[in-house]
Amino acid sequence: MPVKAGAAITITAFDWVPDFAKGQVRDLRVRWALEEVGQDYAVRCLRQGQQKEAAHRALQPFGQVPTYEEGDLTLFESGAIVWHIAERFPGLMPEDPVGRARSLEWLFAALNTLEPPIMDRSMATIFEATEPWSAPRLPGIDTRIEGRLKEASDRLGTAEWFTGRFSAGDLMMVSVLRIIEGEGLIEIFPNLADYVARGTERPAFQRALAAQMAGFTGKPPPGFDT
Amino acid sequence: MPVKAGAAITITAFDWVPDFAKGQVRDLRVRWALEEVGQDYAVRCLRQGQQKEAAHRALQPFGQVPTYEEGDLTLFESGAIVWHIAERFPGLMPEDPVGRARSLEWLFAALNTLEPPIMDRSMATIFEATEPWSAPRLPGIDTRIEGRLKEASDRLGTAEWFTGRFSAGDLMMVSVLRIIEGEGLIEIFPNLADYVARGTERPAFQRALAAQMAGFTGKPPPGFDT
Structure with a gap:
């Protein structure tokens, strides 16, 4: 430790x-x-x-x-x-320029493309849970998240990681995706669910x-x- | 050009x-x-x-x-x-490690701390403009944005840029803040409004x-x- x-x-x-x-x-x-x-x-x-x-x-x-x-x-x-x-x-960083680019782009994709709609869901279900618009807004948020997850799933395909070898980009992708683990969204895409499990099973x-x-x-x- | x-x-x-x-x-x-x-x-x-x-x-x-x-x-x-x-x-990058760290943290602050509530506002005023919850949600969104802007304004103080010399971090901060230029939020903080103007006046x-x-x-x- x-x-x-x-x-x-x-x-x-x-x-x-x-x-x-x-x-x-x-x-x-x-x-x-x-x-x-x-x-x-x-x-x-x-x-x-x-x-x-x-x-x-x-x-x-x-x-x-x-x-x-x-x-x-x-x-x-x-x-x-x-x-x-x-x-x-x-x-946590590939040594070749192309591998480094993969890691950099997936780090930003996690934080700027996937996390905003996922945090919007937390806003609706936690911080605005008692507001009258929380329930009616949720389906639209989930549709946006599901769209992004499908795109990520399509890209991942049968690969183990988004960035080749596990790197900073995957660390952040797993960190963001696991926020909604068990909510019935990631689970629509078995390769993504397996990916998150692969990340969170790492001893580190x-x-x-x-x-x-x-x-x-x-x-x-x-x-x-x- | x-x-x-x-x-x-x-x-x-x-x-x-x-x-x-x-x-x-x-x-x-x-x-x-x-x-x-x-x-x-x-x-x-x-x-x-x-x-x-x-x-x-x-x-x-x-x-x-x-x-x-x-x-x-x-x-x-x-x-x-x-x-x-x-x-x-x-x-666009300071050469010393401390300057590089400043640029890196403000790049991420722009994209992961400031842009999400700012894009949430665009969601409410543009993409969900016709939804019944758009108007009642807006004051809460603006309160969240104003809170972040005040924190940024307090940190900037009388400095010209967040990162010492203009760098990638400032480029991204200006890019994100100017999304809501003229909406009456940035304008509450004259040093931030001047900062955005300083950025967008750059010939580049x-x-x-x-x-x-x-x-x-x-x-x-x-x-x-x-």
Whole structure:
């Protein structure tokens, strides 16, 4: 387990989140990348609310986790951090220019083409669940997601990974697709469902997930419950 | 004007889009990057619908523009292409690791933190404009956007650019923020409004925008109008 106080790399995470977010907070993507490249990291756990305070905003202007610190270098945005880790340490980046291009394009496809409609679904089913438009909007959102999933499924075909060898692009594709695992959308496309399973069965993912879950030792702030 | 048939780099764009999309199609971001680094490029203009055909999907599995081709190398996703251009040619990437990190994180902040709520607004005001929930949803969307804009404005302060010297990160931040220029949101934060103006006044942006607009020589397909 590379979570290690005093490691050269420090990331930030939360000590508590609501149940629906456990296993989904984006520090998981960074932990996974660090596990894949075999780097120890320390975790600075924030209590809920602390991410909006000035000390954290100096690192992360939008008051989110994760952040990444290594010596003088700081980074925010999990996509940027994962790409940086893939560039910094061997194991997550093909060495040839074409392989590198595949990894880069699938990283962005995950974050800018697939994640927006998937997060829109979370908005409808979680944050706007009690609004009168939540239910009537959902079919249209699911149609948009299903369209993107079909396109991804068609491209993947019988391949193991989108980027040839597993790389930063696949790490992000799996991370985004698993948000809706079990919701009856990914499951329409067996090759995609298998792909997500192949990703989350990786020992590095399993260690990262266990580490995130083990970090939830805090209590809900006043006004929150699980 | 570096649009030049036979150039080593080829991108794809549309020969027609509805008026609301003119000046916003994402090949603009790639044209702008190529103008900043002074590279000629050829444009393969697709008629509407052609982006969904097999020949284009071989390059872009989601049936979108732009794509990028240079010799054996192909890329999709405008974020990936802009980052690749910044790595490939001097002019859009700080040379020191800290400057490079700033550029990387703001590129991702633009695409994964700011653009999703901004595109959600386009969804409500354009694509779902006739749905009964469009008007009641809008105030909540605008509150989310305004929150992100305030955080960006606070971070920018009196600086000229988010990334020190203008770089790929600023190119993408300006590209995303200008989607809602004139809608009364950016304008709440004068330093952000000035920032967007500073970006779009750059000669490279102006040339890129003119080139995109000049490419709209086609006609609407059956069933579409402007």
